[in-house]
Amino acid sequence: MLMRCRTARQWITRDLAGELSLRRVEQLGRHVERCEGCRREQVAYAALDRALGLLPVAAEMPPRLEQDTLRRVRLAADDADPRPPRAVGRWLLIGAPALAATAALALALYGGVPPETAQPPAAKPVGVAAAKQGAAPAQVAQKAAPRPAAQQPASRKRRDVPGDPPAELAARPDLFVNLPMLRNLDKLQHFEAIKTTTLDGQDGDQSNG
Amino acid sequence: MSAWLRVLMLAASLAAAVPAAAQWYARDWQQLSPEEQRRAWDNYRRYQQLPQQRRDMYENRFQRFQGMPPQEQERLRQNYDAYRQQDPATREQFNEKYRRWKQRGGGR
Numbered sequence: 375m376l377m378r379c380r381t382a383r384q385w386i387t388r389d390l391a392g393e394l395s396l397r398r399v400e401q402l403g404r405h406v407e408r409c410e411g412c413r414r415e416q417v418a419y420a421a422l423d424r425a426l427g428l429l430p431v432a433a434e435m436p437p438r439l440e441q442d443t444l445r446r447v448r449l450a451a452d453d454a455d456p457r458p459p460r461a462v463g464r465w466l467l468i469g470a471p472a473l474a475a476t477a478a479l480a481l482a483l484y485g486g487v488p489p490e491t492a493q494p495p496a497a498k499p500v501g502v503a504a505a506k507q508g509a510a511p512a513q514v515a516q517k518a519a520p521r522p523a524a525q526q527p528a529s530r531k532r533r534d535v536p537g538d539p540p541a542e543l544a545a546r547p548d549l550f551v552n553l554p555m556l557r558n559l560d561k562l563q564h565f566e567a568i569k570t571t572t573l574d575g576q577d578g579d580q581s582n583g
Numbered sequence: 584m585s586a587w588l589r590v591l592m593l594a595a596s597l598a599a600a601v602p603a604a605a606q607w608y609a610r611d612w613q614q615l616s617p618e619e620q621r622r623a624w625d626n627y628r629r630y631q632q633l634p635q636q637r638r639d640m641y642e643n644r645f646q647r648f649q650g651m652p653p654q655e656q657e658r659l660r661q662n663y664d665a666y667r668q669q670d671p672a673t674r675e676q677f678n679e680k681y682r683r684w685k686q687r688g689g690g691r
Contacts, residue, residue, distance in 0.1 A: 387637045396686050419637075425629055535617070535624045543627045544612045549645045550623040551615065553630060555663045556644040561681050564690055565662040568677065571684040 377405040382412045390423045423557070609649075 385402045388394045394402065406413050543550055561568060615623060630638060648656065669677060684690075 383634070384636060387634060387640075419634075422629060422632055535620045539612050539620075539624065540627070543623060546609065546645070547612045547615050547619075547623045548610055549641070550626040550630065551619050552645070552648070553626040553641060554667075555659070556641055556648060558663065558666060559644045559648065559659070560690060561677075562659045562662040562666065564684070565666070567689060568681045568684050571680040571687075571689075573676070573680060573683060 377401060379405075379409060379412055382406065382409065383415055386412070386416050386419055390419055 382402060382405045385394055385398060386406075389399055389402060406416055539547075549556075555562065612620070612623075630641065633641075648659070651659070666674070666677070
């Protein structure tokens with residue numbers, strides 16, 4: 375019997391969560407082989423899922439790299455300033471007040487907020503409405519992409535945290551902070567049992583859990 | 584009933600109430616560190632692209648997590664740290680074990 379695309383798409387999301395039985399995984403595989411739309415859907419969801427699940431909890435810099443970098447910065451600073459201390463002192467007398475005045479002027483102009491962090495995406499993203507109407511993730515991603523983002527460097531796109539977050543995010547920020555962990559909740563609850571599960575046996579042995 | 588016994592009972596009931604209160608504690612956006620805000624924002628944008636069914640799944644899991652005792656929440660956080668610190672090959676093997684474990688009826 376042919377599977378309907380609607381069922382297939384429900385199964386795709388369950389499959390990604392590891393919640394689909396082997397028999398259904400095989401059925402889904404047969405459907406996806408024949409149906410290009412569902413295949414695209416599966417690829418898009420899988421990519422999104424990977425992005426969510428593999429997002430690091432925090433950017434960690436190895437201590438050695440950090441120390442090396444700091445040491446190099448200090449050495450570079452020493453090399454770049456061959457003038458005697460007296461000359462430095464004279465520069466400080468003139469330069470420091472000028473620098474302070476410039477900083478004060480910049481603060482007055484920008485109100486203490488760097489222009490790149492003052493992004494206001496307070497309006498509900500297009501993605502919400504589009505996703506509720508059952509649009510495919512690829513289409514949603516296109517619609518949800520803010521226009522100026524394409525003109526921005528990649529490093530800035532990730533850093534733009536709104537000062538005034540959307541209501542859904544502001545209401546339950548912990549949900550979104552912990553999303554990668556929630557994605558793996560089942561695995562984490564039975565972590566030890568899964569670790570001790572054998573892969574080679576065909577006899578259906580299960581150590582515990 | 585002696586005064587000491589009453590004090591002990593009061594202390595015991597307070598000790599029992601503290602974890603129950605803690606598991607319902609939810610932070611505001613402003614209470615998040617800048618790094619947490621950035622992560623939440625990134626995840627929020629990805630979440631917006633998920634189908635409704637998948638969002639409901641996260642919603643249910645979040646409620647389940649919030650309803651857990653703090654010790655259990657802490658255990659899961661520690662397991663998550665261990666999970667994400669695995670190298671890609673070990674993680675892939677772990678995921679394969681999870682699939683096998685699930686197919687054998689694990690977690691039911």
